[in-house]
Amino acid sequence: MFEQLGLIGCGLMGGSFALAMKKAGLVKRVVGYSKSPSTTDRARQLGVIDVEAPSALLAVAGADIVLVAVPVAATEATLKAIRHLVTPNMLIMDVGSTKADVVQAARRALRDQVGSFVPAHPITGREVSGVEHADAELYTGRQVILTPMDRTLPEQFAKAETVWNALGCRVSNMSPESHDAAFAAVSHLPHLLAFAMMNSITGQAEGDDFLSLAGPGFRDFTRIAASDPKVWRDILLSNREELLAQSRLFQQTLQNIEQAMQKGDTQALEDMITLASETRAHWRMGAQRTSKGR
Amino acid sequence: MFEQLGLIGCGLMGGSFALAMKKAGLVKRVVGYSKSPSTTDRARQLGVIDVEAPSALLAVAGADIVLVAVPVAATEATLKAIRHLVTPNMLIMDVGSTKADVVQAARRALRDQVGSFVPAHPITGREVSGVEHADAELYTGRQVILTPMDRTLPEQFAKAETVWNALGCRVSNMSPESHDAAFAAVSHLPHLLAFAMMNSITGQAEGDDFLSLAGPGFRDFTRIAASDPKVWRDILLSNREELLAQSRLFQQTLQNIEQAMQKGDTQALEDMITLASETRAHWRMGAQRTSKGR
Numbered sequence: 138m139f140e141q142l143g144l145i146g147c148g149l150m151g152g153s154f155a156l157a158m159k160k161a162g163l164v165k166r167v168v169g170y171s172k173s174p175s176t177t178d179r180a181r182q183l184g185v186i187d188v189e190a191p192s193a194l195l196a197v198a199g200a201d202i203v204l205v206a207v208p209v210a211a212t213e214a215t216l217k218a219i220r221h222l223v224t225p226n227m228l229i230m231d232v233g234s235t236k237a238d239v240v241q242a243a244r245r246a247l248r249d250q251v252g253s254f255v256p257a258h259p260i261t262g263r264e265v266s267g268v269e270h271a272d273a274e275l276y277t278g279r280q281v282i283l284t285p286m287d288r289t290l291p292e293q294f295a296k297a298e299t300v301w302n303a304l305g306c307r308v309s310n311m312s313p314e315s316h317d318a319a320f321a322a323v324s325h326l327p328h329l330l331a332f333a334m335m336n337s338i339t340g341q342a343e344g345d346d347f348l349s350l351a352g353p354g355f356r357d358f359t360r361i362a363a364s365d366p367k368v369w370r371d372i373l374l375s376n377r378e379e380l381l382a383q384s385r386l387f388q389q390t391l392q393n394i395e396q397a398m399q400k401g402d403t404q405a406l407e408d409m410i411t412l413a414s415e416t417r418a419h420w421r422m423g424a425q426r427t428s429k430g431r
Numbered sequence: 432m433f434e435q436l437g438l439i440g441c442g443l444m445g446g447s448f449a450l451a452m453k454k455a456g457l458v459k460r461v462v463g464y465s466k467s468p469s470t471t472d473r474a475r476q477l478g479v480i481d482v483e484a485p486s487a488l489l490a491v492a493g494a495d496i497v498l499v500a501v502p503v504a505a506t507e508a509t510l511k512a513i514r515h516l517v518t519p520n521m522l523i524m525d526v527g528s529t530k531a532d533v534v535q536a537a538r539r540a541l542r543d544q545v546g547s548f549v550p551a552h553p554i555t556g557r558e559v560s561g562v563e564h565a566d567a568e569l570y571t572g573r574q575v576i577l578t579p580m581d582r583t584l585p586e587q588f589a590k591a592e593t594v595w596n597a598l599g600c601r602v603s604n605m606s607p608e609s610h611d612a613a614f615a616a617v618s619h620l621p622h623l624l625a626f627a628m629m630n631s632i633t634g635q636a637e638g639d640d641f642l643s644l645a646g647p648g649f650r651d652f653t654r655i656a657a658s659d660p661k662v663w664r665d666i667l668l669s670n671r672e673e674l675l676a677q678s679r680l681f682q683q684t685l686q687n688i689e690q691a692m693q694k695g696d697t698q699a700l701e702d703m704i705t706l707a708s709e710t711r712a713h714w715r716m717g718a719q720r721t722s723k724g725r
Contacts, residue, residue: 260646264711280644322632323645327652330624333685335707337677338616340684348714351617352554352573356716357651358621363711366704370697373704377692383631384689388682390634391627395678398671406667410660413629417558417657420642422650 138162138303143200144169145193145215147180148365149263150232151206152271155185157304160273170196171268172207180268193218202228202300209233210371216246216254223250228296230257234320234368235375236284236313244286252290255297258282258316259306260324260423266365277305280423284313307423321379326387328369329380331362432456432597437494438463439487439509441474442659443557444526445500446565449479451598454567464490465562466501474562487512496522496594503527504665510540510548517544522590524551528614528662529669530578530607538580546584549591552576552610553600554618554717560659571599574717578607601717615673620681622663623674625656 142164144151148171158164169186170193171177180186190196197203197219205215212231223229229247233239236256243254261279263270281301285294301308311319338344373380397405436458438445442465452458463480464487465471474480484490491497491513499509506525517523523541527533530550537548555573557564575595579588595602605613632638667674691699 260644262646262648279646282644318637319641319644322635322638322641323649326628327649329688330628330685331652331711332704332707333688334620334624334681335710336688336703337681337684339706339710341616341680343612344616347613347616348710349718350554350574350576350613351714352556352716354556354655355617355621357654358625359711359714360651361648362707364704364708366701366708369704369708370701373688373692373700374695374697381689381692384685386635387628387631388685390631391624391678391682394623394627394630394667395675398667398675401668403664403668407660407664409630410626410658410663410667412633413626413656414658414660414663416629416633416642417625417653420645420653422646424643 138299139164139202141165141200141202142167143190143196143198143203143219144186144206145196145203145219146206147171147176147186147268148206149266149268149270149275150259151204152180152183152185152268153273153275154204154206154232156271156273157276158300161303163300163303164202168196168200176268180271183268183271185268185271194222197222197227200227202296203230205229205231208367208371209235209239209375212239213242213246216243220247220250223247223253225250225253225290227253228293228300229254230297232257232259234258234324234372236282236316238375240284240286240313251286252288253293254286255289255293256284256286256313257297257301258284258320259301262361262364264360264363266368276301279306281306281308282316283308283310284316285310317376317379321376321383325372325376325380326383328361328364329373329384330387331359332369335359335362432593433458433496435459435494435496436461437484437490437492437497437513438480438500439490439497439513440500441465441470441480441562442500443560443562443564443569444553445498446474446477446479446562447567447569448498448500448526449474450565450567451570452594455597457594457597458496462490462494470562474565477562477565479562479565488516491516491521494521496590497524499523499525502661502665503529503533503669506533507536507540510537514541514544517541517547519544519547519584521547522587522594523548524591526551526553528552528618528666530576530610532669534578534580534607545580546582547587548580549583549588550578550580550607551591551595552578552614553595556655556658558654558657560662570595573600575600575602576610577602577604578610579604611670611673615670615677619666619670619674620677622655622658623667623678624681625653626663629653629656
């Protein structure tokens with residue numbers, strides 16, 4: 138389907154996309170660029186990319202599909218760097234976990250070529266980062282949210298849908314603002330809480346002893362705390378207002394539970410836990426939402 | 432090794448212990464009692480217990496090993512109910528996630544027979560409850576913390592160690608107070624946060640839409656939110672002071688991260704996430720602690 142994928146950012150997300158595209162037979166050649174030359178080199182050694190590009194611009198030269206897989210705060214500089222080679226026939230996507238900032242960055246950076254850009258957020262990830270962990274199956278069975286702009290070209294949007302569907306994803310679309318509000322609640326907040334809880338424990342004199350006793354509940358709860366620091370620094374800042382609002386709501390709810398504990402209000406406490414427990418027991422990943430089309 | 436296990440509480444933890452004991456060939460017969468007769472009946476149908484007892488006391492009659500696997504607040508009433516049949520040759524254990532309260536309850540309830548009681552906390556669990564989920568492998572490879580009292584009989588303590596080792600567990604021991612401080616941090620706090628986060632989301636008008644978008648990070652982070660409400664109501668209340676202290680430390684750490692976000696202090700934010708990420712990446716379940724012996 139595509140001749141050449143220009144991959145900018147050869148980490149977990151970008152590398153996995155390249156592998157998935159190759160495995161699906163959707164691309165003939167992958168030209169990759171990473172900020173760190175050793176990463177690009179490693180990506181080629183691992184067969185994630187076929188050719189190393191010395192710059193983001195040169196990764197785009199000759200590409201008919203481009204994936205920008207960098208920490209979200211680097212999106213604008215990256216798009217500016219490639220702008221001169223962007224054409225209306227080129228599909229450009231990102232994989233960022235925030236979308237309002239990315240859309241604004243794309244408008245500023247790509248200007249009259251912004252129609253080629255289809256903002257994308259595949260809902261997947263790992264607690265490990267780096268091209269060594271790239272996995273052709275990372276996207277399989279996951280949801281992908283597209284947040285097209287008014288100026289997004291219909292043919293590029295259609296191509297984006299086709300690509301993700303071909304990788305085994307369920308595609309839906311929403312506004313960047315709705316996206317960021319939702320993911321502040323169900324993704325960015327859990328990460329923030331997991332980071333804070335890890336640091337709260339290690340900040341205590343007995344922290345290491347405590348950690349040595351932790352079991353499978355802790356293991357799963359904190360898995361996301363091991364996420365890539367630069368990626369998550371950018372996400373927390375990029376979606377700061379929505380995230381702080383979610384964190385305020387969370388802290389109010391936490392304090393309500395604490396009050397029931399302090400009062401020894403057994404029934405209120407049981408009711409609150411029951412609500413949480415039943416909600417979580419009935420939740421199924423990706424089960425409720427259906428693609429709304431465009 | 433044992434003739435008869437008296438099982439009081441035929442839920443996930445108790446049922447799994449019965450299955451594991453049978454599988455390991457450590458017990459000839461399991462006599463079970465649950466508060467709900469339908470649970471006891473179901474446990475017998477599933478082969479988790481061999482004989483249904485009509486009361487906790489009758490589950491203990493003829494037993495040389497007794498497991499009390501009930502929500503921690505029910506420990507005292509349960510031990511009182513069986514006290515008349517407790518002998519110095521009998522090993523009695525619990526599986527409660529809090530220990531200071533359990534030890535006090537045991538002292539009050541068992542009085543001169545308290546030496547037969549070896550307080551135990553196997554560090555395992557599931558997000559599902561009930562005898563239907565009982566699993567002979569639930570304890571395999573897990574840590575078990577014993578919190579013996581001054582009056583705990585050495586031969587019963589030794590038997591307890593032998594039993595858990597035979598089930599494939601690593602056994603260590605500590606004081607009830609140290610236990611509760613540690614588990615407030617690494618188990619009870621994560622549960623509290625997971626409950627609060629679920630309720631914070633469902634309390635919002637768009638909560639269901641948000642939940643439909645949640646991915647694998649949310650799935651793992653909230654797994655423990657589906658835990659049994661009565662079990663966790665009791666744990667949160669039983670270890671209230673330690674847990675509230677941990678929650679205060681957590682909220683301070685959270686607010687420090689939020690301040691870095693509000694100030695746009697990119698470096699401070701990255702440093703805090705890096706600390707959490709590296710700590711979690713290097714943590715291995717049960718890897719650091721070695722049994723201290725008694």
